[in-house]
Amino acid sequence: MADTILEMRGITKTFPGVKALQDVTLQVERGTVHAICGENGAGKSTLMKVLSGVYPAGTFDGDILLEGSPVEFRSINDSEAAGVVIIHQELALSPYLSIAENIYLGNEQARGGIIDWNRTNLEAGKLLRRVGLKDNPITKIVDIGVGKQQLVEIAKALSKEVKLLILDEPTAALNDDDSAHLLDLISQLREEGITSIIISHKLNEIEAIADKVTIIRDGRTIETLDLKAGEVSEERIIKGMVGRDLESRYPDHESHIGEELLRIEDWNVFHPVDRSRQIVFDANLVVRAGEIVGIAGLMGAGRTELAMSVFGHSYGSNISGHVYKRGREIKVNTVAQAVDNGIAYATEDRKRYGLNLIDDIKRNISGSALGKLATWGVVNGNKETTVANEYRKSMNIKAPTVAAITGKLSGGNQQKVVLSKWMYADPDVLILDEPTRGIDVGAKYEIYTIINRLADQGKGVIVISSELPELLGICDRIYTLSEGHITADVPRSEATPEHLMQYMTTYRETTEA
Amino acid sequence: MTSTLTPEQRGAAPVPPAPQGNPVARAARYLRSQLSQTGLFLALIVIVLFFQITTAGVTLQPDNVSNLINQNSYILILAVGMVMVIIAGHIDLSVGSVVAFIGAVAGVMITRWGLPWPLAIVLCLVLGAIVGAWQGFWVAYFGIPAFIVTLAGMLLFRGLAQVVLGGTQISPFPDGFRAIGSGFLPAFGTTGYEPLTMILGTLASLAIIGTQLRQRRVRKKYDLEDEPLVWFLVKLVFTVALVMLVTVLLASYNGTPIVLLILGALVVIYTLVMGRTVFGRHIYAIGGNLAAAQLSGVKTKRTTFLLFVNMGVIAALGGLVFTAQLNLASPVNGNGFELDAISAVFIGGAAVTGGIGTVPGAIIGGLIIGILNNGMSILNVGIDVQQVIKGLVLLAAVAFDIYNKRRSGGR
Numbered sequence: 001m002a003d004t005i006l007e008m009r010g011i012t013k014t015f016p017g018v019k020a021l022q023d024v025t026l027q028v029e030r031g032t033v034h035a036i037c038g039e040n041g042a043g044k045s046t047l048m049k050v051l052s053g054v055y056p057a058g059t060f061d062g063d064i065l066l067e068g069s070p071v072e073f074r075s076i077n078d079s080e081a082a083g084v085v086i087i088h089q090e091l092a093l094s095p096y097l098s099i100a101e102n103i104y105l106g107n108e109q110a111r112g113g114i115i116d117w118n119r120t121n122l123e124a125g126k127l128l129r130r131v132g133l134k135d136n137p138i139t140k141i142v143d144i145g146v147g148k149q150q151l152v153e154i155a156k157a158l159s160k161e162v163k164l165l166i167l168d169e170p171t172a173a174l175n176d177d178d179s180a181h182l183l184d185l186i187s188q189l190r191e192e193g194i195t196s197i198i199i200s201h202k203l204n205e206i207e208a209i210a211d212k213v214t215i216i217r218d219g220r221t222i223e224t225l226d227l228k229a230g231e232v233s234e235e236r237i238i239k240g241m242v243g244r245d246l247e248s249r250y251p252d253h254e255s256h257i258g259e260e261l262l263r264i265e266d267w268n269v270f271h272p273v274d275r276s277r278q279i280v281f282d283a284n285l286v287v288r289a290g291e292i293v294g295i296a297g298l299m300g301a302g303r304t305e306l307a308m309s310v311f312g313h314s315y316g317s318n319i320s321g322h323v324y325k326r327g328r329e330i331k332v333n334t335v336a337q338a339v340d341n342g343i344a345y346a347t348e349d350r351k352r353y354g355l356n357l358i359d360d361i362k363r364n365i366s367g368s369a370l371g372k373l374a375t376w377g378v379v380n381g382n383k384e385t386t387v388a389n390e391y392r393k394s395m396n397i398k399a400p401t402v403a404a405i406t407g408k409l410s411g412g413n414q415q416k417v418v419l420s421k422w423m424y425a426d427p428d429v430l431i432l433d434e435p436t437r438g439i440d441v442g443a444k445y446e447i448y449t450i451i452n453r454l455a456d457q458g459k460g461v462i463v464i465s466s467e468l469p470e471l472l473g474i475c476d477r478i479y480t481l482s483e484g485h486i487t488a489d490v491p492r493s494e495a496t497p498e499h500l501m502q503y504m505t506t507y508r509e510t511t512e513a
Numbered sequence: 514m515t516s517t518l519t520p521e522q523r524g525a526a527p528v529p530p531a532p533q534g535n536p537v538a539r540a541a542r543y544l545r546s547q548l549s550q551t552g553l554f555l556a557l558i559v560i561v562l563f564f565q566i567t568t569a570g571v572t573l574q575p576d577n578v579s580n581l582i583n584q585n586s587y588i589l590i591l592a593v594g595m596v597m598v599i600i601a602g603h604i605d606l607s608v609g610s611v612v613a614f615i616g617a618v619a620g621v622m623i624t625r626w627g628l629p630w631p632l633a634i635v636l637c638l639v640l641g642a643i644v645g646a647w648q649g650f651w652v653a654y655f656g657i658p659a660f661i662v663t664l665a666g667m668l669l670f671r672g673l674a675q676v677v678l679g680g681t682q683i684s685p686f687p688d689g690f691r692a693i694g695s696g697f698l699p700a701f702g703t704t705g706y707e708p709l710t711m712i713l714g715t716l717a718s719l720a721i722i723g724t725q726l727r728q729r730r731v732r733k734k735y736d737l738e739d740e741p742l743v744w745f746l747v748k749l750v751f752t753v754a755l756v757m758l759v760t761v762l763l764a765s766y767n768g769t770p771i772v773l774l775i776l777g778a779l780v781v782i783y784t785l786v787m788g789r790t791v792f793g794r795h796i797y798a799i800g801g802n803l804a805a806a807q808l809s810g811v812k813t814k815r816t817t818f819l820l821f822v823n824m825g826v827i828a829a830l831g832g833l834v835f836t837a838q839l840n841l842a843s844p845v846n847g848n849g850f851e852l853d854a855i856s857a858v859f860i861g862g863a864a865v866t867g868g869i870g871t872v873p874g875a876i877i878g879g880l881i882i883g884i885l886n887n888g889m890s891i892l893n894v895g896i897d898v899q900q901v902i903k904g905l906v907l908l909a910a911v912a913f914d915i916y917n918k919r920r921s922g923g924r
Binding site for chain 1: 811869
């Protein structure tokens with residue numbers, strides 16, 4: 001008989017007017033990695049918040065049994081005391097404190113209120129080695145990459161003698177290397193007897209690491225599949241998530257490539273603070289009308305930095321090089337100049353850089369082209385609503401009205417609002433940075449369709465993505481970027497993941513050699 | 514991923530049908546969802562009624578209402594500028610000192626240099642713009658937090674006011690100038706209700722009814738309407754009743770205060786600026802998410818600069834009105850006005866983090882402070898206790914707002 005560490009029975013959680021969870025059942029066996037899958041808004045995060053006491057006992061119906069006995073968590077402190085630790089999608093580390101301080105934040109290694117720094121740093125060092133980090137525990141969080149930060153979060157969980165570790169989208173912000181490392185770590189923790197629940201959109205990861213997967217759709221448990229037992233394909237999981245077969249993950253598209261739209265020559269960018277550190281080296285790049293161009297690179301290769309420096313010098317210092325639009329040199333010194341010259345950049349971090357989350361859909365959509373709606377500085381509100389409604393329909397933004405606040409939309413719908421904003425600005429070249437990050441499979445397909453539609457309108461589209469299959473699925477041509485150098489320019493017909501990965505890492509190898 | 518699942522987040526999930534019920538129940542539900550705005554309005558009414566009862570009817574005596582408007586006009590004027598600054602995520606601590614500085618300059622121009630007072634007013638407003646440009650430069654282009662720049666401005670302009678006045682005070686001012694602070698529109702008729710005021714009040718009411726009905730029709734047309742008819746009508750009837758009540762009270766006293774016209778014009782203009790113009794929308798965008806606004810091509814620096822220029826002009830206007838009303842230019846004029854204006858804005862529902870707030874909200878916030886001051890003075894409550902009560906009201910208003918957001922947001 002399997003040893004069940006966690007059982008959730010009949011969990012029902014209601015928000016005003018909405019049943020977020022309905023009679024959800026979850027059974028997790030000790031010493032396994034249990035994945036939870038579902039589209040955005042299916043109720044995965046809500047379920048984990050119920051489990052970890054973010055929603056205290058009594059605000060939902062149903063029972064939680066930990067190691068066979070019923071528990072009632074009133075706060076996160078309660079659940080952590082019982083060995084249930086959740087690591088949220090948005091990391092909760094204090095940037096200007098050290099790694100060790102963060103690990104023991106709220107759990108300080110102190111005697112009589114006086115912190116024992118030696119013990120703090122010593123123990124933190126041990127925990128870091130357990131998660132495979134070699135950094136000094138007194139390093140500040142701002143000085144390490146997001147991949148390492150994720151590992152620090154896990155080290156922090158380990159410091160609390162965790163029995164059940166919950167990871168909400170742990171690899172969403174990580175590149176392939178860091179993701180692989182993190183997944184290895186989770187497997188290793190499984191060997192040590194720590195049970196993990198992992199929420200992920202990345203099905204290949206789930207296939208690689210999880211023992212079982214529970215699929216949630218519309219707030220209900222659909223099924224639990226045993227990945228170790230039999231043949232469970234990604235397609236099988238997707239079918240459970242969306243409730244239908246997904247023919248193809250990438251829409252068919254026949255490209256009609258025209259004249260050259262944008263050419264970037266000898267582009268050099270330095271770090272905005274550390275002005276001696278070069279981030280992009282002599283980059284050359286061309287986009288033609290109707291072409292979808294991918295930029296592949298590992299985290300830290302300078303993809304976002306390259307894009308943002310071209311987009312109105314919004315990143316970097318000492319920027320040099322030339323930008324040509326239809327063969328004529330243009331200036332892109334400010335964002336306004338870049339926009340006027342028909343360049344748009346949709347950010348990878350839509351919450352921080354893309355949207356005004358406390359404002360509504362229509363005002364976000366009109367945000368970058370308000371001038372088009374105004375005469376003598378006065379905005380035509382009716383026209384704005386009409387425009388926003390058109391995008392709501394054509395982009396399939398799921399919201400009751402365009403007066404809905406964007407902060408309350410799901411990731412996919414937020415992304416559609418960001419795209420609508422730039423489509424309304426009507427640029428010639430769109431740079432889309434991680435356009436499908438944190439978005440579920442169904443919405444991804446819609447975003448790809450939109451990208452194709454933009455190319456069909458004769459625009460040039462640059463797609464930056466960490467997911468190679470995505471680039472291979474939608475791009476006509478892919479540039480690889482490694483350590484700030486463009487290392488290859490590969491047509492889709494010749495591109496394979498192995499091939500690209502080789503170029504994405506070449507510079508790294510040669511510089512280290 | 515957000516924690517609450519609104520129907521739109523659930524995407525493909527079946528959206529539960531809109532709750533049905535009788536119109537009154539629906540209105541009540543809507544009111545609960547709009548608690549922060551309706552609460553403000555209700556609080557104002559409750560406070561007025563409270564003082565009307567405890568002062569045995571003195572609060573709504575015609576002369577008191579007239580005084581109430583005159584005596585709070587400059588705080589309300591400052592609040593209009595302040596709410597814009599706060600929506601953009603900044604603050605302006607210097608407005609009280611600018612009031613003194615501009616008053617001092619106006620006094621020197623009019624009484625020492627003998628300039629005609631209308632010219633002096635224009636020059637003072639231009640000077641206000643220069644003051645704003647000075648502060649706006651440091652905030653927008655140099656990147657110093659507005660708190661620091663305007664704290665420096667608070668000292669700087671208070672000092673300059675003393676320099677300009679050379680340690681003296683200036684009084685009196687010509688009648689024409691004084692009228693902008695304490696004058697009334699010419700009265701027609703000798704007894705009963707003054708007709709010009711009645712006409713203006715009626716026109717204002719009709720304008721309110723007209724715009725409200727039009728806006729509601731437009732919202733309906735674009736399918737954005739979620740306000741129940743009952744509540745819409747209650748609000749409209751109540752607003753119009755309030756306007757007419759004030760009209761009748763003013764008409765039975767000295768007529769329309771000139772400063773009320775100035776204030777009315779400011780409110781109308783800046784409500785439109787904030788709601789309908791590119792400039793106003795960029796202010797909301799900057800306060801809501803500066804980085805996103807920047808990356809949308811909004812000229813954030815220029816907008817911030819102009820915002821402070823605008824605040825400078827409004828502070829200068831406040832200074833002129835206050836000096837005219839007091840009939841005195843003194844270096845201690847306007848002491849602490851910045852705090853009253855800031856309180857009005859926050860009581861009026863603006864967010865400390867920026868991006869949220871309205872001009873009418875700030876006006877209601879200012880009126881709440883004004884009526885508290887006025888009522889407590891009539892009741893002979895000591896200045897000390899008045900301070901305590903005003904402090905608690907500010908705290909309660911913001912606490913209520915935050916409680917409300919937490920309850921409805923669940924994030």
